[in-house]
Amino acid sequence: MQGRDADRVVVCAVGADGGIIPFAQGEGGRWQAPSPLIRETTLEVVAYIHDDRSGGFVNTAYPIHVEIAGQAYVLPEPDQQLAAVILTEIYAKDGVWRAKISNEGFTFGIEAYARARNLRDVQFPSRPGRNPDRPPRGATASGSGVLIAPGLVITNAHVIEDGTALELGRSRNKLKPVAADLMHDLALLEGEVDGDPLPLRNTAPLWLGEGVLAAGFPLMDVLGADLKVTTGNISGLTGSHGDVSRFQFTAPIGSGSSGGAIIDEFGNLVGVTCSSLAHGNMRERGSISENVNFAVRVALVYELVAAAGFTLPDLKPSLNNDRRDVVQRLRKSVVSVIVHF
Incomplete structure (x- = not known):
């Protein structure tokens, strides 16, 4: 991630079972997946603005470069203003694990993503807990x-x-x-x-x-x-x-x-x-x-x-x-x- 506000973006993998796999943040807007990343469930690699309640969208962090098994991709900025983006889907087909570039997302951020995936009470990295009020x-x-x-x-x-x-x-x-x-x-x-x-x-x-x-x-x-x-x-x-x-x-x-x-x-x-x-x-x-x-x-x-x-x-x-x-x-x-x- 090389654009403006890249330091406000967090990356993690989310399992269909609600499991969260945080990525490690490096220098220069780089995020590294843990090894091995593949689990027993389908995963989605998601990037999101961690403080979206203060305004802002992931769009400002583009262009986003994704590398999967040595293959590099450059993701174009989405047409809509998005506060959370699904970068990659990792799934099994015919017993073989595959990865697909997505670049689709949610204007209302990671919580809207969680609602769409029916992931209630999941604590995402760098996000505040639920306000008791x-x-x-x-x-x-x-x-x-x-x-x-x-x-x-x-x-x-x-x-x-x-x-x-x-x-x-x-x-x-x-x-x-x-x-x-x-x-x-x-x-x-x-x-x-x-x-x-x-x-x-x-x-x-x-x-x-x-x-x-x-x-x-x-x-x-x-x-x-x-x-x-x-x-x-x-x-x-x-x-x-x-x-x-x-x-x-x-x-x-x-x-x-x-x-x-x-x-x-x-x-x-x-x-x-x-x-x-x-x-x-x-x-x-x-x-x-x-x-x-x-x-x-x-x-x-x-x-x-x-x-x-x-x-x-x-x-x-x-x-x-x-x-x-x-x-x-x-x-x-x-x-x-x-x-x-």
Whole structure:
């Protein structure tokens, strides 16, 4: 591995039985398999970003050179942004062990790989153990999402973090993650979704004080499973510490609103709800903060969709600001996302 961020990559072999065989790291981005590597089970040699929760993908470590039994291969950079890549498959056929170059992977990293292989509670090298504050196995949680193209839903990456299965709240149709931008907390989901995509406003700039609506599914276990819509305005053009990828708004939100829509008065998507200011921490400092919330700008949604190889429909911006019509359209565009752990 010779590219940028190669020092953030870990390599190991994973058995079908969940056994982990760590590779030894040498100098110059070299990783050496233990000898003998072959075991009684099929193996996959996997490279992954060990700290992917901080953002980043294996792509930055390419080109990757693989040598098997004296035969050298140069792997081209994948088309998609991947945080874990299966480099090689080692398997037995007709009693003979064989190796096949793969170079396919997972946007959501080694944990997504583990879920796909049904390898629960496997501890991968250089990865932190399971956070006890995360939901226990078998639990469910909910968040919000926005239909932006037929079969494509945008939400927050943190909404689906550690989930083993995803589904739509209203239909129980399955969803699968197809791309993520962990740095900006966005995730793109694909599935059968009834509804109308929401037009994205990416040409007209936001203005301070502009009226907005927040739509999502907060506190579904308390408030019910119907859509909630609140009003407010854009109170800041940047996020925390001047983050230009976000903006600040005042429309009230709650737990479960993450991934929901922030729209302008005409019903065009301008942002994706992502977080609130930690009110308790502010009060401990002697400050008062109410309705200080943040959204990811819609421009980042465009970037993620393009990077994942999808195309957004050519929807003209809505010019109808009748509030009843705007909210009715939201009912067909904003969805709840159920996450199983």
